[in-house]
């Protein structure tokens with residue numbers, strides 16, 4: 430991680446690496462591109478090298494004060510945002526190019542580029558035939574961004590007049606977008622501070638006693654295997670070949686099966702299994718005003734995985750309850766507590782394309798207010814435990830240390846806005862999919878969830894020491910079962926993990942659960958693994 434590598438060392442390494450590369454006798458011309466923010470103190474190191482061209486991210490950074498040190502090199506100006514999907518304001522972008530040219534003088538040719546590679550955006554907006562047509566005119570995917578770059582390059586070569594029509598159109602589109610009622614309605618919500626805090630944790634613990642949970646309660650993270658049958662039903666329903674009533678019946682049958690299985694296995698806090706969700710973010714985006722989804726907008730997430738991020742474009746509002754009927758039905762099948770299951774505001778934003786016309790903190794609060802209504806409706810429907818997942822909390826953490834406190838502040842505030850409208854007797858859980866916590870332990874503590882489940886199996890509970898040292902004092906469920914592997918962990922293995930955990934978290938705060946949701950696994954693995962997990966918990970309870 431960058432923060433374990435002192436900045437001076439990075440700058441020194443930049444100097445020596447580019448001195449070597451630039452000094453090679455036989456080489457092609459070299460362009461060094463600094464995407465994802467300003468180059469800062471690496472800029473002088475690059476300027477001093479013999480590389481021919483430097484790329485600057487001028488979307489997430491202004492023209493550097495010392496940009497004239499690049500005189501003599503070609504400067505590639507990243508003025509078209511490579512990470513969002515909005516059409517650019519070409520007037521503004523062309524203005525930046527002009528200002529840059531003026532600072533550099535005639536010895537430094539300026540060229541135009543996107544601020545980052547285009548891997549973050551989908552291919553072509555023209556393919557989104559089903560999208561609300563007005564929204565489509567506001568968007569630029571990769572193909573359109575290349576067009577914007579070409580237009581600006583033509584303006585540089587031939588003068589502003591040559592691209593005056595394109596500039597005027599881009600300005601008009603942005604103005605139409607800004608004036609659209611669905612966008613304007615998304616003004617900053619004014620929220621009293623009291624909306625972000627709950628009763629003291631000790632009082633909540635007392636109020637939650639009647640959930641009847643003993644030591645080491647067992648639960649899961651939410652999803653159960655997404656079988657072929659479930660996927661087929663969802664696809665048929667979407668295609669219109671399965672009626673609403675048949676789809677509903679299929680999902681209910683699945684929920685009943687998952688509840689029955691959990692009863693049989695002896696889990697303590699049950700889930701409905703999330704069969705109705707294609708994706709934990711898209712599902713909510715489809716059910717909230719202000720979001721649009723795409724048909725073909727695939728982007729790579731990591732490795733060979735792809736996702737189709739939703740687009741947050743306007744005021745966020747719930748059309749009505751989203752998850753409540755599924756949870757109510759699931760709860761009606763069991764006397765045990767049924768967890769309501771929601772995706773948190775930070776994760777919804779992190780895995781969507783977001784608005785570029787208001788701070789992320791404002792968008793987060795707007796999403797949080799919608800979720801807050803959903804949490805309240807779940808509580809009214811008799812759901813006593815609600816989990817709000819924030820697996821992306823760490824992913825959005827800014828790379829630069831100086832930007833981190835502000836992020837932690839708004840992300841925590843949004844989560845609390847979503848979750849603190851409930852009675853003390855309602856237990857709020859959250860789930861985070863990783864165990865590298867040191868940088869965000871304050872944030873996790875700040876969420877003030879009653880129970881936090883985290884990934885811990887692969888690191889053999891190593892994460893617990895720092896959590897305990899930090900003084901984290903609420904419920905914690907370190908995963909004892911690595912769901913990323915098809916292997917079924919034995920009772921002994923999970924018992925050993927649990928005993929390690931009990932050694933660190935000594936009191937009644939410990940929960941027993943897998944590392945993450947089970948949607949990518951099959952029942953052949955999940956059934957025996959959960960049976961073993963429940964048995965491991967029983968052994969540790971019986972013989973602590």
Ligand code: GLN
Pocket residue numbers: 650651652703709770818820860861862945946947948
């Ligand atoms: N509740 C979600 C699930 O179980 C959480 C998934 C996640 O953390 N990525 O699938």
Ligand code: ZN
Pocket residue numbers: 650820860861862863944945946
């Ligand atoms: Zn997870």
